[in-house]
Amino acid sequence: MSLLGENLVRTDAVGKLTGEARYTVDYDGKDLLHGSLLRSPVPAGLIKAIDTTVAESLPGVRCVITAKDAPDARAGWVLREQALFARKQVRFEGEVIAAVAADTPEQAREAVAAIILDLAETQAVGDMETALAENAPLVHPEWKSYQPVSGEDYPRHGNIASELMADDDAVDVAFENADLIVEDEFTSNRQYQAYIEPKSAVGIYRDGRYTIHTGHQYPFNVRDRVAQYLDVRPSQVRVIGHSIGGGFGGKLDTGLEPYAAILSKFSGGRPVKIVNNRTEDILTCPSRENAVIKMRSALDKQGNLLGRELICHMDNGAYSGEMAFMPSVIFHLAGSVYKVGNIRVIARLVYTNTAPTGAMRGVSGVYFCAFQERHMDHIADELGVDRREYRLRNLVGNGDTLLSGQVLDDADLLRKGFEKMEEAAPWSQLNDNKKPWHGIGICAGTWITNSMPGSVQLILNEDGTVTVVTAATDNGSGAVSMGITQIVAEHFGLPADDIVVTMPDTDVAAYDGGSQGSRTTHIVGRAAGIAADELKGMIFDVASGMLEAGRDDLELVNGQVGVVGYPDSRISLGDIAMTATWTRGPLSASGSYTTAPVPYNPGCASGMLFPFFPTPTYHVHLAEVEVNPVTGNVRVVRYIVVQEVGRVINPAGVRGQIQGAVAQGIGHALYESLRIRDSRYLERSLEAYRLPLAVDMPEVEIITMEHPHALGPFGAKGVGEPAIILAPATVACAVSDAIGRPFNSIPITPEDVLEAIVGKEKQL
Amino acid sequence: MELTFKVNGHPERLELEGHETLLDVLRDDLNLTGTKEGCREGECGACTVLVNGRAVDSCIYAAMAAQDMEIETVEGLATSDGLNSLQNAFAESGGVQCGFCTPGFLMMLTALLDKYPHPDRVQVRDALSGNICRCTGYAQIEEAVERCIRQRTIE
Structure with a gap:
C-alpha cells in the first residue's frame, strides 16, 4: 500500500505527548553551569568602562567575560558587522555587553547585576525617516570597513544596509500617458515569531573544539556563525540539534550559542546553558521587519495597467543578519501575480537603533502581498470594476515572466485557483448575501520553495530498517517527522516504523540549508529520492546474486525483493543487508540536491539581487469578516485557502501548516504588533503581545491543488509558508470592504476600526 | 521548609526555601521536564499541571501551596498500555507540531474532560483561552478533543 497521501502520525508524537521529548532547555548534567548576559539598557550609547571585579568575587561565579576576552572578529550572515560583545558602541536595547557563567542561574543573574557599567547614552536613530534624513547620525559610523560575505559589489551607504533598484525609464512615459493614476502608502508593524520555547543553548569546549546543543532551524548556520564570532574554522564547531519548540524564522541565525560556547571555554570546558526569559527573547528576536511601501499605478481608460512604481523601505534594525537579501523578495514578487506593465522597484533596507529584524515565515512577502492586494482593490474601486474580475483580467499566466526575466511555466494555476475558489464560495452569491458589518476579501499570490541545498545518507540496517542521516530539522512542521520519513518509507515499501531519522549533527551529516522557505520536504525529500535510487541499485545487485536471477527481473515490494512473477522468491531487506555486510560491506548511499538556477536577465536590477525565484507555487484566499461597530473587534467568520502544493505527502501535515499559517496571518492582520517608541519595544511580554x-480562529476551509512538480519528491513542493503570505492581505481587504474605508496599515486594531467608522460617519 | 505532596501518584518529600514555584520544583528537583516554561507570567499555559484535579499555571504557583496535594503532570498521563485516549487523539488528529505547548494543552483538557465528559465547542474554546499554541492554529487540537470524546464514549 502506498503511504503517499496517508495521515501517518508524526514520528516524534509520542515523545512530545508524554514529556519524553528533550528540548535544549531540558539539557542537564552534574557539571552543568548556567550563563547569563548583561544586555545594553539603552538603544544607543558609548561604553566608557566596565568593572567586573565585584561580579567575579561573588559565590558560584566561574567567569565574567567582555569584549576584551573575545576575539577581535565580526560576524554576519551577509555582512560581517556584529561583534560578540559590544566593545565601545551599543546599537540597540538588548545588545550583549558581558557574559557570566555560574553554578546556578540565580548566581549568574546576580553576578550580571553586579557588573558596573559606565555607559553614556547617545542620540538614537529610532526610525527609518530619521535614518534617511540628511545628516542623520550613522548607526554604523564604520560601515565601510565591514566585510561582505558574498562579494563587495552591492550598494550600501551610511544608514542604508542594502538596496535593490530596478529602474525602467518607460515607467515615466507610462505615468505621462496615464488616464488615471492610483497611489497608496502602506505601513506594517513588526511581528514577533512568538514560538512557545524561548531560545536556549548549551556550549561545551573540549579538546580544542566547541560542541553546541541547540534546538535550531539551521544548525549549519550556527556552526558557521559561531566560527566567525570565535575566529575558528567552521569544522572546529559541532552543532547537535534537539527538539525545536517552534521557530518561524526566529531561530535561523545564532542567538545564545556563541555565548554558551565561549563561556564554556572560560570555565574549564564545563557545559554552560543559557536560557532566554521571555522579555529577553522579545527584545532580541529577529522579528518580521516593519515596512513602508509607496505604490503608484498608471492606467489607461480601459483600466489596463501601463506601469507601476514601488518604493519600499524596510527597517533593518541595528544589524542586518539575513535581511540584506530581502529587497530582492520585493523585486521578484512585484511581477509574480499580476501583469503590471513597466515597473520601477526601489527597495531599501534601513539601519536603525532598534532590535535587528529578520526572516519571519513568509519573509517580506507577507506585507508586500497585503499592500499589493489593497492597492488592487483600490484600483478596482476607482475604475468601478468588481475586485475579483479586475484581478482575473490582470493575472499572469503560463509563459509570462518575472521582472528578472525568469519564465513562469505554470502560472495558469492562479486562474485555476480562482475557479476552485468560485466552486467553494461563489463570489456574486457571497456579495449578494452579505450581512451588515460583514466584508469579503479575495486575494492571489505566488510564493517560492527555497532552493538551499540539502543532503541525505541512507543506511540499510541488518534488521531491514533504513536509517536516514540528515541535518534537516523538523521545527514542528512535520517536514522530517512526516515528510522525509514517509518519502523514504515509500521508496522501499516499508512501514514508517522501519525508518529512523537521526537528529541533526554537523559532525555526522552533510550541509543542510535549514527549515526555512518551505524547503525541507521538497529539497531534502528529493535528496532522499536520489539516495534511495542508488541504494536500491545496490540492493538489487546483492539480491540478484542471492536469488540467482537477472537484476532487471527483480522488484522491491513491501520491503522484500523477489523475481517478478514468482511471489515465493521473496527475500527480506534484512537478509539482503546481512548478506551484503559480510560479503561486500554495509549498504549505504547518499543523495544531495539543490534547485538548479534558472535563466534570468542579469541586467534586470542593480544591487542586492537574489537571482531567481525558485519553484513557485500559486494561491488564492478568501475571507469573510464580521466587524463589531461598538467594540471595533473584527472576527474572521470564514476563511478559505486554495493552495497549490505539488503533491500532498501527508494531508494532516498540510492542513496543520495551512491552518497554523493562517492563524499567524490573522494575528499579524488584527492583533500582533511590536510597537517602537523611543527606539524601544512597547510590548515586552506575552501579556502585552496579543497572540x-x-x-x-475559524476552521480554515482548505482546497489543495495537486500539480506534481517534475523534480519534487513524488511531485511535492513547499507548503509551510504560502498560507501566511495572503492571510493579512485577505483580512485587510475584507475589513476595508466591511466598513467601506481603506485600511492600509497592519495590524488593524479595534482602535483603528472605531476611528474609521467614526471618520466615515463624519463624512456622511 | 518541608514540602510533602504526591506527584503522579508518588509520595515526595522535599526541603525547600519557600519561594520556589511549583514549575521549578517539578523540573529541577523532581526532573519532570515534560512541563514547560513559556513565559513565567501565567500567560501561555505551557506549564499547566493539575493540583487536586484543578488546572493551574505552575510557573506562578508557589510550590509550598501544594502541601499535601496531589499533582498530575504530563508524565502521569500514559498508562501501561501506552498513550491514553486524549494523547492518542492528539497524535491521530495532528494536534502536535513543535510540541512545546502540548503538555499544557493535555493537562488543561484533562481537567476539562474530568469535569465535563461531553463539552461543547464553546466550553472547549473557553477552557483553552489560557493556552497558546503558535503552530497549529488550534483546529486539530479541537478535533483531537472531539476524537477523544468519541473514543471514550465507545469504550
Missing part, C-alpha cells in the same frame, strides 16, 4: 487564541 491569536482558539476563540479567535
